[in-house]
Amino acid sequence: MELTIRNAHAGDAELLHQLGRMTYSAHFKHMWVSEAEMDEFIDKEYGLTELRNSLAAPDESWLIAETAMPVGFAKVTWNTPVPDSGMSGAQLNKLYLNPQETGKNYGRRLFESIIHAAREKREGYLWLEVMGANVRARKFYEAFGMQHIKDIPFITASQQSIVQILGMVI
Template sequence: MVTVRKANTDDAALLSEMGYASYTHHFAPLWREKSELAAFLQQEYSLPVLQKSLQSEASSWFIALAPAPVGFAKVSWHCAVEDNGPAGTLLHKLYFLPGETGKGYGEQVFAQMVRLAKKRGETFFWLEVLDANPQARRFYTRQGLAHIKDVVFSTPSQQSTLHILGRHI
């Protein structure tokens, strides 16, 4: 069983540590240039970035505990999928530490994020998932999300396809 609590600015160091560890473990092989990976990690998980993000009203971070920290989630409230498309809660991140996947935590944290979105009056829930991560796409499809469209994420050395998935809640 996993519990979820909202993160605050005191959690920035923990989120930074978990962000670097989980992202590197799960996604480093997908990056051609290690310098681009390092820049991405800095942009997403450095302490100053997290401290600023944790103070934002537009998004929230959550820590998954079982009972020690095992992962985290980040959502942005009321984001539009596209200019004239549906708007709702965007699940930016749902990551678990190495050795903590496959324990059913993902379903529990995902369900909690959907409950929180509904509680805020949201009617749509969506996310982006890498084409190179078919296991995650299958997971999100099992949670009831459907394909909306594809977008491209580019760095100077490579391009990756992101599938946008969503559902009404």
């Protein structure tokens, strides 16, 4: 099936709300000790007010990947400092696919479109945070040449996890 990638607009807030809740839970539920904490995190990340504000922000871009229906999305924040590094660049905040749509090169195409957009904006550097336990995602990004920069803690009331910062010159 043909994949198209488009820029999201204000009218896509409800779609991103639904996709975000579904994909995050499907991919990461097993990493959370507390389902209530995960639900709170999802509500914060994919609440309609948050999404509407983000879609209107000039320094943030959302992309939607579609075949006959939406299959995934990504969010990028432009010109963002990399923590404790003195560098800045495009931060890939999110890149998620419907679990039934993984393994079809949609993630690769979505990531390549982000690299292309960052180069057009002359960002020079692309970075992201990935859960240390998410080995599959780390290998995906490392295959593009992203390198480990540092580890940072992700702490909730019931757990502590390691988040890895990866980055690459683009």
